[in-house]
Amino acid sequence: MSLAFCGNENNSVAYNVDGGVLNNGCFLDALNVVPHVFLLFITFPILFIGWASQSSKVHIHHSTWLHFQGHNLRWLLTFVLLFILVCEFAEGIVSDGFSQSLHLHLYMPAALAFIAGITSIIYYHNIETSNFPKLLLALLIYWVLAFIMKTIKFAKYTEHGIGPRQLRYCITGLLMLLYGLLLAVEVNVILGRRYMCYADPTEVKPPEDLQDLGVRFLQPFVNLLSKATYWWMNTFITDAHRRPIDLKVIGKLPIAMRALTNYIKLRKAFEDQKLSKETLISVL
Structure with a gap:
């Protein structure tokens, strides 16, 4: 069985975008990969260098710090997000089993999203430990992009008659909701810590x-x-x-x-x- 992102049966008709890029399911899945690649590309250097956990502003002797607004809610939403992404990955694997060739677009975005989800909570923990909220800007951009991509995909599913009776429709709707809630949590941190768009950021000292x-x-x-x-x-x-x-x-x-x-x-x-x-x- 040959390997291809969009599959290669029917003379690669899956790559046809005459009806528009957003109306091609494979290209739409490819667009959904962009936010996760962005997050991994931005956060990995910071995590490996250890800048977030060794900020010059850290003057504590423990590997813990204060909690940002919505700390527990963010962790709970991330746990749920990872579970739904596992379901999306499994659904893609099962769907791919009915095709003549491998369709990586059915499950690769979910795999990357799962890795990005784990990276996001590790990155957030390091930012919280260093008390350097300005670095959360990367997460804000990520939640915005992920929410937009899932909203477009959900809208296209609805437009093409894919409804609640199909699992991929329900999973996409749940992911759109979760990314939206995580975006709201991130905005709440901005309003609480005022680390951007404000002239006087809120300084919070450790306990x-x-x-x-x-x-x-x-x-x-x-x-x-x-x-x-x-x-x-x-x-x-x-x-x-x-x-x-x-x-x-x-x-x-x-x-x-x-x-x-x-x-x-x-x-x-x-x-x-x-x-x-x-x-x-x-x-x-």
């Missing part, structure tokens, strides 16, 4: 706990994936297997989790309740 070398409990500060899997504790668990641990190794709790902090909160709540009760009794 005080991250400045303290004695604080080892980082659960409140790590990303959503690390919170769910306790990945940040790997080093601590490895050390515990090698030698007995003591209080110095365990370190201090963050300020918000210390006994004094909780005592102050509890006492304030108690005093408020006591005052409200005395006020109620005096009124009666």
